[in-house]
Amino acid sequence: MSSSTGPSADLSVRVGWADDAGPLAAVQLRAWGERYAGLLPPSALPDPADDATVAAAAARWQQSLQRPGDARNRVLVALDRQRVVGLAVTQPATDPDADPVADAELTELAVDPGERRRGHGSRLLQAAVDTLLADRFRRAVCWLAAGDDDTRHFLTGAGWSPTGRTAPSTSPATARSRSSRCGCTPRCPEPGPTRPPHGARVARVPEEAAGAQPPDHPPWPQERARIVRDSLGVGVATGAYGISFGAVGVAAGLTVAQTCALSLLMFTGASQFALAGVVAAGGSPLSAATTALLLGTRNTLYGLRMAPLLDWTGWRRVAAAHILIDESTAMGVTRDSRRAARVGFLTTGVSILVLWNTATLIGALAGAAMGDPRTYGLDAAVGAAFLALLWPRLQDPANRVVAVAAAAVALGLVPLTAAGVPVLAAGGVALLAGVLSRRPDPTEIPGEVPGERTEPEEEGR
Structure with a gap:
């Protein structure tokens, strides 16, 4: 996955690799230092200049990239001339009211403070939405700190909307939020591929923001x-x-x-x-x-x-x-x-x-x-x-081609093989087609047909 949208083709987004662990840790620590500076006391924030802190965060990133806990855990990195300048992380939602099959979570969206307002945030968010569609998710949530107004404005400008859900903090640290939306004290966990400190579940992406028409769901x-x-x-x-x-x-x-x-x-x-x-x-x-x-x-x-x-x-x-x-x-x-x-x-x-x-x-x-x-x-x-x-499923032309090819293989094997082999061979044709084709199947979930997307204006990113 890559995107060359922007002022230069040197700006792109791709899937994260294990070798990105160090740069990812450094970018995340610097982004967190700025994002939560007004929300948490300095003693509660990890120090991006401390080598031990960066190394520990890099180790957690490397472990997550090499052995993800779920097949749909995704790490995307924004690049400027092959230099990591931002990251986004998506995974199945873990909230008690979420369906992990249909609901996803954008657990991290961060851009290096020195690289803001160059379109990295918009490219990361669009790539994350494309990834969610490819992974067959229908909805997504993103938890934010109660006072993280910059990220909230950025997401709502991209079509996300508040859900009204809040969560209490378990941190013993005391910090005064700049926003009265959530009367709780967010905490700062260890950096790495995890949910950032949060106080309110601020956004859920509707299908139209993901380039699809929302299906008409009955009760x-x-x-x-x-x-x-x-x-x-x-x-x-x-x-x-x-x-x-x-x-x-x-x-x-x-x-x-x-x-x-x-x-x-x-x-x-x-x-x-x-x-x-x-x-x-x-x-x-x-x-x-x-x-x-x-x-x-x-x-x-x-x-x-x-x-x-x-x-x-x-x-x-x-x-x-x-x-x-x-x-x-x-x-x-x-x-x-x-x-x-x-x-x-x-x-x-x-x-x-x-x-x-x-x-x-x-x-x-x-x-x-x-x-x-x-x-x-x-x-x-x-x-x-x-x-x-x-x-x-045959509404999609590609699926019709696969069906015809599978049927032809099965019919050709009927007089040549034992009972059961033609069926397995036909299934192998469909499996091979699925491996070779990386596009999402628009018939997998009704209404999931990609359309034109526009990059949202980057608010504070």
Whole structure:
């Protein structure tokens, strides 16, 4: 990431590196010395001229840059002829009322006092907003000291707005704020990649300030009802296909109890059909289990994506792993908040679990009397449900190209490879496209379509 906006192409912004630790510490200490000079007593401020203080801060920066605590912790540096003159830090929000999936925090925005009014602050703020969009955040907050009017004016001039939230200080130091907005005493923590001293949560960036149109969000009860309705629709369409597996399982030589046990314990349709197919063809139980396992490997990738999104622990995580299937993942991963993702995932997974097992029992008992389930069109239900889930993503031309390429690879491999390999190969095409493309997907979050942005006037930066 870089930007050459400004009076000279030598002025830019890029991602911070571990080698920037020393310059970052020095710039931050000098910026803090000026920013909090009127808010804190001199004894409470770190000394930017003290070598030990700078070295300790540099060590903390280096550790954070080399081993960030979260994949979405970002450090951006402003450069003047490759010299670090400013920094911005973004990360998932940590406030109790925040959703770490949708909410971010701008934990630091600092420019070297000797480099102010050259556009560095505006470039850093714009790069931070672009980074938040790329990381799929919808909102951002920034905590400021109650008397930090310069930064507050700068952010509000860029489209941020006060939230009215304040936080008490835990510092034993006493200092009189220049502002009456927050009746608390801010403290100065150790410099480094951490939240600066604060007294009020001053700004939240609206979507229009980030170059996107704000989505029309219904109240949560309405949104939850819509998610439940859609999830149950997917559950009914997919669960009904369990009748087909029940009939196929018994026809393959499995008992009714064995067929039902597969649906209850394995609970992944493609793997169940693969196992029954191998058994029906006279294959050994080992080869049948291997084929089913090959198809089930995709669920491991689902788990890596869904675990941090759902953020369940203990028995809830164990229970969620059992209903981690294609449909529940699709209905959870497309949501823009954790609670919405949980509702979509849980409703879809539980409804399919209940209906799939019920339908399996019906199909196994009916057996030959029912005939071929495909006669009733049940084999098309799963494909239709997946197409409905995929369709909104195909609004983007790049996604359509990836979908066509993945389908072509899968169709080409069907006559050449074992069952399950074409599906995994198609997923590999999508994964490769995602790695090679660094642009954000505008269909990932509704309304997240980048537009023109203008640099805000730099107030006090």
